[in-house]
Amino acid sequence: MAEERTATSMRSLERAIDVLEVLDSSRRPLRLTDIARRAGLPVATTQRILTVLEARGRVERDGHEYRPGVALLLGAHAYLTSSPLLTAARPVLHDLAASTGLTSSLFKRLGASRLVLARVQGTTPLRYELPIGERLPLHVGAGKVLLAHMDPEQRRALLSPAPGAGAPADPAVDPVVDHEQFDAQMDAIRAAGFSQARGEREPGMASVAVAVLVDGSSTECAVQVAGRQEELPVERVPALSVEVRRAARAIAQQLP
Known part of the structure; x- marks a missing residue:
């Protein structure tokens, strides 16, 4: 009986x-029916869950629509102030931005996306806003260097989500890719030790990214420098890759 109650609570x-x-x-x-459909849950069950979450401030409701609630910021703040990863990364990102003049960022993979964990502006502010916690795709920009360190089967599972699983496919996050060509590109990135992008996510912008290797292999995070394409010409990429690689190593060495 106790095991059944535990299983029910976990579910x-x-x-x-x-x-x-x-x-x-x-x-x-989102409306209640949309949330239930995307979560794969009965409407009545979804309604009960939303009622509890709303009472705890984790969900807010306007009429018949729901959105994340302000109380979620409590957990986000706790993470930002206590994470060993961020403690290690912040001074390194400041040094990287100062030495390159480019905006330096730290990303962490979460499922099939990457999240912005920290960012230090370069000499010239970027043309777009990218707040902490922003969810970005893996198949462009700094996400590629994370995918490059995965085996092909894992990549394909992430880039080709099962139909009907969770939220509908979003081309910006769940792309349809030619896997053979993409695998060849990933092999080249892994061999080079860094990825570069030019206008992939934002027109006129360029970036160089390196994976943070923990224990020599685990790659859940990446360091990136980004700026306008004129600030980051192709001939500058090799030297920048060395600096970003050095920053990634400095972060990894400080992690427990």
């Missing part, structure tokens, strides 16, 4: 997290 927790992840992944408020 309830998983369903609540599923609902929060649906709301996290949406850029607009």
